[in-house]
Amino acid sequence: MASSSSAGEDATPTRILISVNESSIRGYPHPSISSRTAFDWTLQKIVRSNVAGFKLLFLHVQIPDEDGFDDMDSIYASPDDFQSMNQKEKIRGIHLLQxxxxxxxxxxxxxEAWIRKGDPKEVICQEVKKVQPDILVVGSRGLGPFQRVFVGTVSEYLxxxxxxxxVTIKRKADEAPHDPIDD
Amino acid sequence: MASSSSAGEDATPTRILISVNESSIRGYPHPSISSRTAFDWTLQKIVRSNVAGFKLLFLHVQIPDEDGFDDMDSIYASPDDFQSMNQKEKIRGIHLLQxxxxxxxxxxxxxEAWIRKGDPKEVICQEVKKVQPDILVVGSRGLGPFQRVFVGTVSEYLxxxxxxxxVTIKRKADEAPHDPIDD
Incomplete structure (x- = not known):
């Protein structure tokens, strides 16, 4: 195979799709611990100093129900109230990608970075089909088998x-929050 | 996190462990299609031109039974015959790593490259614990769910x-041999 003697001759950068989401802990739109861990790992272990050799694609999938849940205490008196909720969601997503x-x-x-709405598992599969990255990096809370039964993991599905x-990047043990379900 | 602004500052190369095995198709010790695919992918998509940034670790796990099977037609008349069988195995492994x-x-x-004997799943887990690579790359035949039931996959276990x-690297569709169980 000729390819094995041609490392680095290809001018097209390696396209890495990183799936990122918000932290479930803090109120302000911060990346989750596992998203940051996945991003940092990609930079340190894969990209390293070869910044021209890679292109990073950030996909944030917003779960409609989850965001609705945050607004359970809100009062919806007119269609405009829903409009403003959608606006708020959008802004949170943009802040995250920023x-x-x-x-x-x-x-x-x-x-490149973009937002999609829906079930993360399905949306990430669809986007991979469309975008065709060379590799998909996903963070994972690294829950044990017992916790996994109740939580399910997107990474295993992907x-x-x-x-x-x-590549699934587990959170470091010392970065796990008090409740490991949080991220 | 300070780490995300320090891509490439670390002088230690990224250590990639690649699990390699022999082809089940050819008589002479050739790497399997999925091993070559995993190796080529690592070079083209990860190492690229940054050859100083990476160190490759090749682990070949020899399955004792499988090699015994090849020698089913041999006649063992003295302890020396077993000795020569072991020698033959060893040479095949060394050729592969070469x-x-x-x-x-x-x-x-x-x-760096080395040979271990045993069940690939268990041996690879043990070696990862010992060697602590930054990433493990394994090839996979990419069998469909139906074939997988009967064959089982080392990569899923890992x-x-x-x-x-x-990272599991599937064989390209156009490289699959006539019988997809072969590799």
């Missing part, structure tokens, strides 16, 4: 169903 | 049980 785009930009790494290679 | 070490050397990538991030 974190990753700014960091990539500071390091001189090409990137490893099975997505067409491109998938 | 392929990967030579290619890495030609590209100027640091590497994704669940190994401590470091695991």
């Amino acid at each position: 974190y990753f785009v700014e960091h990539s930009h500071q390091l001189g790494i090409q990137c 490893v099975k169903h997505v067409d491109c290679p998938v | 392929y990967f070490v030579e290619h890495s050397h030609q590209l100027g990538i640091q590497c 994704v669940k049980h190994v401590d470091c991030p695991v």
Whole structure:
């Protein structure tokens, strides 16, 4: 195979899709611990100093129900109230992506970021089909088998169903919050 | 996190453990299609031109029974016959590793390669614990769910049980041999 003697000759950067989400802990739109861990791992272990060799694609999937839940105490008196809720959601998503785009930009790494709504498992599969990245990086809370039964993991589903290679990056043990279900 | 603004500052190379095995198709010790695919993918998509940034670790796990099977037509008349069988196995393993070490050397990538005996799933888990690579790359035949029931996959086991991030690289569709169980 000729390919094994041609490392680095390809001018097209390696396209890494990183699925990112908000932290469930803090009120303000911060990346989740596992999203940050996945991003940092990608930079430190894969991109390293070769910033021109990679392009990062950040996908944030907003779960409609989850965001609705945050607004359970709100009073909806007119259609405008729903409008403003949607606006709020949108702004939170944009703030989240800003974190990753700014960091990539500071390091001189090409990137793109976008938001989709729906079930993360399904949406990530669809986006991988469409975007065809070279690799998909997903963070994981690294829950034990007992916790996993109740929580289910997006990463396990993706490893099975997505067409491109998938790397699951577990949160470091010392970064786990008090309740490991949180992230 | 300070780490996300320090891509590439770490002088320690990223250590990639690649599990390699022999082809089940050819008589002479050639790497399996999925091993070559995993190796080529690592070079093209991860290492790229940054050869100083990575160190490749090749682990070949020899399955005692499988090799015994090849020798079913042999006649064992004295303890020396078993000795020569062991020698033959050893040489096959060394030839296999030679392929990967030579290619890495030609590209100027640091590497190490070694052989272990036992059940691949268990041995790879043990070696990952001992060697602590940054990432484990395993090839996979990419069998469909129906074939998987009968064959079982080492890669699925590893994704669940190994401590470091695991990437499973499926064989390209056009590289699958006539019988997809072969590799």
